[in-house]
Amino acid sequence: MGARIKAVHYLNQFFGQIGGEDKADTGPTRRDGAVGPGALFQRILGSEVEIVGTVICGDNYFNERMEQATEAVLSLIEGYGPELVLAGPAFNAGRYGIACGSICEAVERRLGIPAVAGMFPENPAVELYKKSVYLVGTQATTLGMKDAAQKMARLVLKLARGEPVGSPEEEGYIPRGIRKNYFAGETGAARAVEMLLRKIKGEPFITEYPMPIFDRVAPLPPVDRLGEATIALITSGGIVPMGNPDRIESSSASKFGRYDIGGVDRLTPESHETAHGGYDPTYANADPHRVLPLDVVRDLEREGVIGKLYPYYYATVGNGTSVASARTFAHEIAKDLIRDGVQAVIISST
Amino acid sequence: MAKEIERAGIPTVHICSIVPISKTVGANRIVPAIAIPHPLGDPSKSKEEEKALRRRLVEKALRALGTKIEGQKVFEED
Numbered sequence: 001m002g003a004r005i006k007a008v009h010y011l012n013q014f015f016g017q018i019g020g021e022d023k024a025d026t027g028p029t030r031r032d033g034a035v036g037p038g039a040l041f042q043r044i045l046g047s048e049v050e051i052v053g054t055v056i057c058g059d060n061y062f063n064e065r066m067e068q069a070t071e072a073v074l075s076l077i078e079g080y081g082p083e084l085v086l087a088g089p090a091f092n093a094g095r096y097g098i099a100c101g102s103i104c105e106a107v108e109r110r111l112g113i114p115a116v117a118g119m120f121p122e123n124p125a126v127e128l129y130k131k132s133v134y135l136v137g138t139q140a141t142t143l144g145m146k147d148a149a150q151k152m153a154r155l156v157l158k159l160a161r162g163e164p165v166g167s168p169e170e171e172g173y174i175p176r177g178i179r180k181n182y183f184a185g186e187t188g189a190a191r192a193v194e195m196l197l198r199k200i201k202g203e204p205f206i207t208e209y210p211m212p213i214f215d216r217v218a219p220l221p222p223v224d225r226l227g228e229a230t231i232a233l234i235t236s237g238g239i240v241p242m243g244n245p246d247r248i249e250s251s252s253a254s255k256f257g258r259y260d261i262g263g264v265d266r267l268t269p270e271s272h273e274t275a276h277g278g279y280d281p282t283y284a285n286a287d288p289h290r291v292l293p294l295d296v297v298r299d300l301e302r303e304g305v306i307g308k309l310y311p312y313y314y315a316t317v318g319n320g321t322s323v324a325s326a327r328t329f330a331h332e333i334a335k336d337l338i339r340d341g342v343q344a345v346i347i348s349s350t
Numbered sequence: 351m352a353k354e355i356e357r358a359g360i361p362t363v364h365i366c367s368i369v370p371i372s373k374t375v376g377a378n379r380i381v382p383a384i385a386i387p388h389p390l391g392d393p394s395k396s397k398e399e400e401k402a403l404r405r406r407l408v409e410k411a412l413r414a415l416g417t418k419i420e421g422q423k424v425f426e427e428d
Contacts, residue, residue, distance in 0.1 A: 024386070060386045063368050094371055095386070124371040217353050219378040219422070220361040223415045231412075234351065237389065283388040289404060290391025296405045306412065323375070330354030337360055344415045346408070347352050347377075349366040350386050 004050040005160055008077045009038045010087040010103050012096045016056030021280040024095075026058035028072045030079070037145060041086060044153045049160075053080040059095035060279075066098070070106050077103075078111060084160045085111075089118030089148040092140040092320045093278075094125065101129030108133065114159030118148040121174055122323060134159070135174045140252075140320065225307075229343040232310035234333065236318030236326075237284065237291035237350040238276030239267070250277030253317040256329045258336070262311035265298050278319030279350045291348060310342050318349055352377035363411045365389060369424055379414040380424045381407060 013023045015036045034042045035054040042051050055076045062069040077085060085107045087100035097119045104115035109132075118136040119125060126135060134155060138148035151172035158165055168175040184191065191208070198205040223229050240248060246257040267288040274284040274291060284291045292313065301309045314333050318326070337345065352364040353376040364377040367386045383389030390404045414425045 124374050127374045216376055217357045219419045222418050280387045283393050290388040293390045293404050293408050296408045326351050327354050330351040334355050334358035345355050345362040346411050347364045350389050
């Protein structure tokens with residue numbers, strides 16, 4: 001009977017049972033053994049592996065000083081002498097996903113041991129880390145915790161044992177864009193003709209290489225005469241009139257609001273609030289300008305630095321909002337702005 | 351949203367706290383904000399200092415709108 005494989009689990013402040021958004025600025029700490037969902041992971045990993053320690057860091061703390069925080073977390077992880085690391089799962093939480101990705105990347109590069117994170121495929125961290133880290137695809141919410149833990153545990157054990165890792169479909173990780181060569185039964189020419197015939201007949205076929213989608217927009221030329229330009233304000237930070245009359249959801253927003261600010265110079269804690277459920281609302285509620293800078297933009301308008309502030313602002317909540325939704329909101333907003341001659345937009349996000 | 355509005359033909363600047371997310375999703379003009387719960391504020395400062403800070407950030411955003419760029423650009427600290 002060999003010694004148990006030592007593992008360390010990384011969690012954010014919420015899953016690490018320190019607190020919610022109000023504790024998102026907690027610095028890196030450690031606790032021996034498994035914490036929170038770590039208990040589930042330990043059960044699934046069984047007797048072969050022992051989660052000897054859990055390292056926890058606040059999502060804001062990490063994202064506001066990524067390099068320094070990665071170093072500090074890495075140090076705490078190293079202190080346990082682990083042979084494998086698990087991070088998250090972060091589901092659709094962007095800041096948490098970024099922390100998990102950054103840490104796993106550093107663990108693999110610097111400690112040379114396998115590290116596996118879990119997150120929803122639309123998590124913004126996926127684009128940043130999928131090539132360098134095994135990211136197990138999870139559901140968008142904690143309903144997928146058990147499924148995520150099973151897949152993450154299975155994959156990290158394979159890596160720790162040095163077993164060959166199969167395709168993304170087999171193992172449940174997000175495709176990394178890595179090509180593995182193999183000898184096919186038929187020549188490329190034969191396979192290409194076969195695929196073409198299927199395509200022509202309208203039969204299903206599987207591409208051997210999905211074409212990458214480079215969805216980038218070429219930067220527009222700069223605004224020429226700002227002093228004559230009409231500028232519009234948009235925020236994904238959820239600043240809405242008090243009472244959230246349009247009932248914009250605090251997470252996974254299905255809509256945006258368009259609010260009349262004609263003649264309005266200032267937002268107050270009585271007139272406005274934040275509907276966003278993904279950050280500590282205290283500061284935004286005390287002064288909504290901290291997320292939607294109306295006061296300053298009105299001053300600049302008065303001084304002639306900009307021509308005019310568009311008399312409506314747009315707000316939605318960018319917490320777990322799908323890319324598809326954001327795209328739809330933007331299309332609709334753009335129609336208004338084009339019709340009304342808006343020349344530039346400032347978007348503020350938390 | 352920044353990318354889609356730019357695609358529709360209106361130059362857009364994104365003042366945001368998590369620059370890597372903005373870059374990944376594809377905003378072209380990006381201005382780093384102060385912190386996640388208060389991107390355009392700082393509760394540790396006085397109201398006047400906060401407003402001055404906010405104004406400097408918005409002015410930087412306006413400068414970004416007025417700057418010709420070749421690809422994505424993060425308009426860092428001065």
